[in-house]
Amino acid sequence: MPIPPLSTLLLAGWAYLHFYQHGFHVSALNGLHQAMTCELSGGKIERSKSIGLRLDSCVPMNASEFGLVTAAFTVGGLLGAISADSVTRRSGRVRTLQIASLLFAMGSFCIGTGNSVSRLIVGRILAGGGSGLSSVTVPLYLAELAPSLRGVLSILAQLSVNCGILTGQLVSFPYAQPLLWRQAMLVPICLSGLQMLGSTIALRAGRRRMAEIREKQLFEIEDATMDLDDDQDSVAPLGVMEIISSTDPYIKRGFIIVLVTQMSQQLCGITPVMSFSTRILTPVFKANSRYIATLMLIPKLPITLIPAFLLKRVPPKDLLRYSCYCTAGSALVLAIGLNTNISSLSILGISVFVSAFSIGLGPVTIVVLSEVLPPHARTAAGSIGVALNWSTSFVMASIFLPLQEALKTGPESGDGNIFMLIFPICLVASVAITSSYRALERISRV
Template identity: 25%
Template sequence: MTDTATISHTSRHRRFIWKVSLIAGLGGILYGFDMGIIAAALIYVRETFSLSTRMEEWVVSIVLVGAMIGALVGGSIADRIGRRSTLLWGGAIFLVGSLLAPASQNPATLICARALLGLAIGFTSVTAPVYVSELAPPRSRGTLIGLYQFALTLGIAFADLAGYLLSSHHAWRLMFGIGAVPALLFVVLLLALPESPRWLFSQNRATEAQAILLSYTDEAGAQVLVEDIRTALNTKVEKRWSALWSPAVRGSLLIAVGFTVLQQVTGINTIIYYGPQIFSLAGITSDKNAIFATLLVAIINVLATIIALVLVDKVGRKPLLYAGVSGMTASLFLLSYSFHNPSAFSAAPGAVATVCLMVYITCFAFSMGPIAWILVSEVFPLQLRGRGVAAATLGSGASNFLVSLTFLSLIKAAGNSVTFIIYGIFCILTLLFVRFIVPETKGRALESISSTTTAVAS
């Protein structure tokens, strides 16, 4: 196997890769915005439409149903029509959903709009990391794919900022409508990007692929990539969903789906979707103050993701996961204890909850947040990469849907303390999964990673 780390990094090459990564990252901003905006908007949507608890959960969670469908369909589409074309379709659907949501005159229309947004999330979350991974050199691939997660955290922070600024006017329609601006920008900028050369080679369009490679690297670098891609394509893999369960790919599937499911069941999106409600449970009675506390958590999320971008290709994936998930575990158990025994702390319960959630989100942001999508984009063989990432995204969406749909009901049935203990137990299971299942992929060529995951499931 030729070491693609030897590809020369001209200034032209670096500029091109960063441009692609940043534009693809706009899909992450859209994802994050549509995830985050519901936290503030839900307070006022509930008032406008007099929603029950169950209907609130559906308004939040229906986006995840759309995301699962989008992931399932998007993976096949990305393998069939290309990465760039699939991203364009995702951007167009984002735009339609962002315009329909603020125009909603009843809960049913709003639910339909959010389902469309979920479909777009499924398309882009499957395709954007794959697109970047197929263009990025091994020694900086983790950082460049991690930009998607960084953009996602920025989207959440923008959503929380918009929610805070508009909360005094109860302007939930404008909160949703703002999302149309980055959606339009995403579509326009994508038109200037090329298709993935790896995908073009898989479609027997070698001339087009080589032309794209030569547009951002020299002939020697292009030849190195061509040799690696041809080696990968010479490994016969059936392009069917059932092939994901074949002995050659089963290990990759276990790593990708298992880790993305654990990413969700450790409770991250209860904070993203229901942050103001959690702070209200902790004693912050003002809606605006609860939204502001959620904004602070989102800002910490953005800043901590930078840690991952700086370190993931230097110290590796697994050391960051060990540190981050351990911190998540400790903060969840402390939060649970603060709900169980509020008098145990000299600070007010709201302050304790804020600190715990800030520690939790910091640890998540430099570990599980970006590394899940880095791993998912790395472990599958080229011929099945779109479907493999789709399967992982589907697992993520299904578990996210389950957590978000049951959170308020679980709080009512089991209480605040027990609910967060449950998420803490899942963090412990994640540490075991990282220790025994997840491989270290730092600095390795994509083709070598997918060829060594077979032993995981054997």
């Protein structure tokens, strides 16, 4: 595999910061929830003045309210994903990512200075908006940056998400204290400043690269425009409604695969597991649940790199299918471990669950878009697919804690029953992915 030039690596690194931000916000509240919700202070609220702002030491919230604040991130993600196509058409990919950086900073500031549930929700929605724009735009930017390496670059994008998730969990250790939890939001604010700085370099690099391509007359390659910002594709890009109403059988079947894989990624339960892992493990590990939740993330990083080597040998559909099977089996093991209070089974279940997702459903889903659809259909289809992903993520994050309580068989028993429900969902997702790929293959053989 050829080594990309330094400029390509730097531009990819800048793009990865947006996924890193996404990962951070996914897990940031997971380890801070006791300090945020006044659980750690026993309901006592103290007020402090900092940088001219009156900040409460915590924000009183019950489990449902905290779940709503957590899920609000996915609402912003949905709005960002839906608007990504139109924003990119008007502003180009790089300027779209600049807007995403601003939303990350504004959202983090609102969370860090919020004294009410509503203010926290607004902050999470803004940060989610930045993530939604990024989740559609970054994969397309990477595919244009180095078309021959788009599979590997997409896998590394998932690695950056995982690094952000781990960072968000690690930040909770020094900052999970009353009032101090607000300082954790300085991390994404500083990252946003770095992203804005990098975007100015990306704009200049994009223009310079376009000039080189025009001079060498390389417009015959797949991503002929190679436009990293404002240039137009040789084929006019399809809009959202054009994708939905398209009669091209290849586009129709490819679009269905995008929808199925995006929905399957979230229905298999990764968002609640990442967002509430500390609470999920608390019945078994009590005060040590935060440490266990962090430790399970460490092997997730190297495991994410495995698909980068497998994609040349194993078709994406097989990686996705195997990932669903392993996720289903681990959900069953986790359910048994939580219900029987067996710590070893609980650790095994949640570790394999996260690892199985990291091999297939996590990184490979990003690759699918550029694999099954032509370039002119990717932006709109990606916007719809990611919007569906965010919608499903919101539903899963919103209903997880209430549903877990409803499925319990007693005050201290049945915490794992909800994973009994995730087990068959993962099996159904595997069947749906296999069927949608077979439909596309039948058309390709004609």
